[in-house]
Amino acid sequence: MSHAQNPVMEALIARRSGNARALAAPGPDARAVEAIIFAASRAPDHGRLVPFRFLQIAEAARPRLADLLEAASLELDPALPRPEVERAREKADQGPVIFAVIARIEADHPKIPASDQWLAVGAALENMLLAIQSLGFAAAIRSGKFLETTAMRGGFGLAANEHVVSLVAIGSPVEWPPEKPKPALDRVFGVWNG
Ligand SMILES: Cc1cc2nc3c(=O)[nH]c(=O)nc-3n(C[C@H](O)[C@H](O)[C@H](O)COP(=O)(O)O)c2cc1C
Numbered sequence: 001m002s003h004a005q006n007p008v009m010e011a012l013i014a015r016r017s018g019n020a021r022a023l024a025a026p027g028p029d030a031r032a033v034e035a036i037i038f039a040a041s042r043a044p045d046h047g048r049l050v051p052f053r054f055l056q057i058a059e060a061a062r063p064r065l066a067d068l069l070e071a072a073s074l075e076l077d078p079a080l081p082r083p084e085v086e087r088a089r090e091k092a093d094q095g096p097v098i099f100a101v102i103a104r105i106e107a108d109h110p111k112i113p114a115s116d117q118w119l120a121v122g123a124a125l126e127n128m129l130l131a132i133q134s135l136g137f138a139a140a141i142r143s144g145k146f147l148e149t150t151a152m153r154g155g156f157g158l159a160a161n162e163h164v165v166s167l168v169a170i171g172s173p174v175e176w177p178p179e180k181p182k183p184a185l186d187r188v189f190g191v192w193n194g
Helices: 007-014 030-040 059-076 082-090 114-134 150-155
Strands: 052-056 097-104 138-142 162-173
Touching: 007 114, 030 052, 030 114, 052 114, 059 082, 059 150, 097 114, 114 138, 114 162
Parallel strands: none
Antiparallel strands: 052 097, 097 162, 138 162
């Protein structure tokens, strides 16, 4: 691939997800966390509504997060077998640093469509991932229906127009998962001839 000598292009192309179960200490320290959030907040943002915010899970709050994850999994399926409940709880333990990415979407904004706001949140997430990896760490995104449960929403004190869109576990990669297949250029690019 040409442009491989360009460090920004290299970082863009090299971005990949880490394995949430293989994220060791050290994670990013306070200065690195600030740099990562700063990079995330530079995302393109139509109307500058700032439709994103980020919470770092405090170390002392991990057991509380595990309880919320358990409550969320049981809210979705009250008959969930215990081992799967435990697997849900484990997300609170993965990675020396965990962020919650929160979207705040003004669905009835007179000018800026909700889809633009969601895209800004996605752009912020991507900036965050690129910053994390460029600082030598790996990140694993965790999302799913559990994020929209009343347990999680209540636990995070969300406003009605807010959504936890993902938990991002960050740490030093002990191992990387196999690289995921990526689409060929001709699948994602063409010329519109009118
Ligand atoms: C919004 C969002 C949510 C995601 N949620 C999960 C998840 O719950 N579990 C997971 O293993 N990966 C999750 N991922 C990561 C994708 O699975 C991953 O990016 C994809 O497999 C491509 O792999 P790569 O990141 O290594 O290129 C999520 C990614 C995005 C953008």
